[in-house]
Amino acid sequence: MPLNKNQHIAIAGAGLVGSLMSIYLAKHGYKVSVFERRPDMRTNLLDRGRSINLALSNRGIRALAEVGLADKLKKVAIPMHGRTMHDRKGQLRFQPYGKEGQFINSVSRSNLNIVLMNEAESLGVKFYFEQRITSVDFEKTELTIRSTNSEIQRLKFDAIIGADGAFSAVRGSMQLTDRFDYAQSYIAHGYKELHIPADAKGNFKLEKNSLHIWPRESFMLIALPNPDGSFTCTLFFPFEGNPSFNSLKIEREVEVFLKETFADAYELMPDAVQDFISVPPSSLVTVKCYPWVRNNTLIIGDAAHAIVPFFGQGMNAGFEDCRILNQLLDQEKNWETVFNEFQLQRKANTDAIADLALDNFIEMRDLVADEEFLLRKKIEAMLHERYPDKWIPLYSMVTFYENIGYAEAHLIGKKQKQIMDDVMQTPDLKQTWEKLNFAAIVSKLNGYA
């Protein structure tokens, strides 16, 4: 079917990715309707209080910039220049994320979502809330939707984009079609959110411009700053075993555990025990599937590739989806080509970030407390400083170099790891690392970067 500005596009999901995609499409001139299962978060305040924050980085910012929203959002974002690690004794150590001027941004999920929805509406996008998609007819490009009063509607569109998240209903309908590869896999850890409020004057109780980590080998606590002076903390913790969510159920035991394990943080979280006890842990899933297209329906974002949060790239990957899809709408002449090119370009990249995100959990919870690992990072930073275009550390490629695809970053990262594994065998490296032959190390990456 040829692209035509009079066409009516349905988007499933008014989350971050669905809302941004609706803006791109409206700017193209399409008629856009967005269907969301939940109530409007702008009028329904329930979810807004402590809603989690996210790390916005270059890939996400690039897409926001294209729709003219980057500057507006940077104003409410809090730059985080690196990780501050807290050991058991409360001693701190800072590790920058990149070079001077490279940082990630703590943003509130709900604030960002509201900015995107408001912008979309100002461009003519129509949002319909409390509308549950019960099935998709791919032959007819038709949604069956049940609203809260149980009314059932069937609505036909020219194209449908499923941006309805990790438990996507659009993908659910794809799964009923033949030859749809699908995998969902959970990690052994879940998470609970805890909270460090601002002090009496509304100031941050920890260094504001950092992502704080309490790495404890098999689990960790992290904290990201909020504009009101508070931090939202997330405890990533095993479901089973000892200690685990399952082993810690009694108030007194939770208190002892938190106090002993995260002493300095515990002092700052007056409601920690209550927060821990009162809410069940959430689980963490990776979803991979293929194809992402059935006729004139496409899935994007978490619906197509949900990942664990440990590389801070879930939203950024979803926003990058929107940018690439928009690019193809500029270049191509019909929907089949746009959708097919999209999945061909994105599948390997989103598989790569899924795997990188799983790997990074081990780095965050365990390795960042390891001397040798920190030395390795220092050497890589030096390589990058001396050869800025020839050796870009993996974290930087993923986070700050949006022109390097995730798949390419993954590949180069593996090669770098092999090279650095050898380098780390050098005797007395801790004393002598500054005298390494950096040119020789970089030359081994031959053919890359």
Place this chain on the structure above:
Amino acid sequence: MPLNKNQHIAIAGAGLVGSLMSIYLAKHGYKVSVFERRPDMRTNLLDRGRSINLALSNRGIRALAEVGLADKLKKVAIPMHGRTMHDRKGQLRFQPYGKEGQFINSVSRSNLNIVLMNEAESLGVKFYFEQRITSVDFEKTELTIRSTNSEIQRLKFDAIIGADGAFSAVRGSMQLTDRFDYAQSYIAHGYKELHIPADAKGNFKLEKNSLHIWPRESFMLIALPNPDGSFTCTLFFPFEGNPSFNSLKIEREVEVFLKETFADAYELMPDAVQDFISVPPSSLVTVKCYPWVRNNTLIIGDAAHAIVPFFGQGMNAGFEDCRILNQLLDQEKNWETVFNEFQLQRKANTDAIADLALDNFIEMRDLVADEEFLLRKKIEAMLHERYPDKWIPLYSMVTFYENIGYAEAHLIGKKQKQIMDDVMQTPDLKQTWEKLNFAAIVSKLNGYA
């Protein structure tokens, strides 16, 4: 919940595995109800005509023997002692499956199923047909069932066993629960069934006691004998590319292709072109998931571990599930332990046969036409002959040695492959293989078998 003979067990699916499991449970004294989505195949003749045959081997026979049905079924089974390979010129080559007296059995799926259902009913099992399970309430051990007249019933049981196949509704409900790992993946090939009728006197037109293969590297045709003198052939063929199901749609082209590619078989299949044209290809899926248990509900057979058919083990693995589950019902005292022990014992084994079945497609369609591969098989057969307990070829372990679990067979098979890869490097092996130091080769398998 303790095991108690007065309990009422529901089985989802009256296929091979559901029917056999119902017999085991009835023999234990439980009240058993089986719910099947399709009509009763004993009164509904539609599916019976050319329904496919299956290869029954030791694991399946062992389970049938335990419920006293092995002898009855052996009488209608056709022994297949090996593979007969047909090359493009119609030249034949025979490769035995195992030693003298080791063979697999071609059985009709529908006949076997009917024998099992009849036996189950004679033991008091109740079958309910045209009953679609729409959801399972795991907390209440309750099935929601819609019958063909759209009547909806909710029925409570003491335990539920989902044996409802690769597209299991019971598993579908499990997938909606938290932390359920699930993967379905399709191969690039599909299949169509063709038919070699008996000759005018009702005799087989090809050697009866063989599985026939027309290996053609990237695809293959196979044929299994039926009691009426006919063969059911299956063409495993790519969906896309050239040649593929997608590239061959015109009658005349199909005719040319079949005639050129399977010359000797084509002469024996009067309806081949019509059969090829009139039916769309079926797809081939592998399903892996975990856990298999939610409260008092368990999934078994294809519902828990659907595999591709290339090792002839789908039904055999399902029957082995029934045997192991029955064993645990004898040993344990409550359902939780039975179900949990079952999944712990079976998961690694069914993962292994899933992988082995994928590997065996390459062996069947390509390697069996390869001289070096056939020499390798001959050497392994000699090793087995001289050291019958110390070197058992992988195919034999899987097919004829039901006391070796699939996972163990897979592991030993990998070790054997490494050893044989080295052996195959021996110069002039074709001339000298009988003079190999077989004792030395076997000793490398140290610690296995």
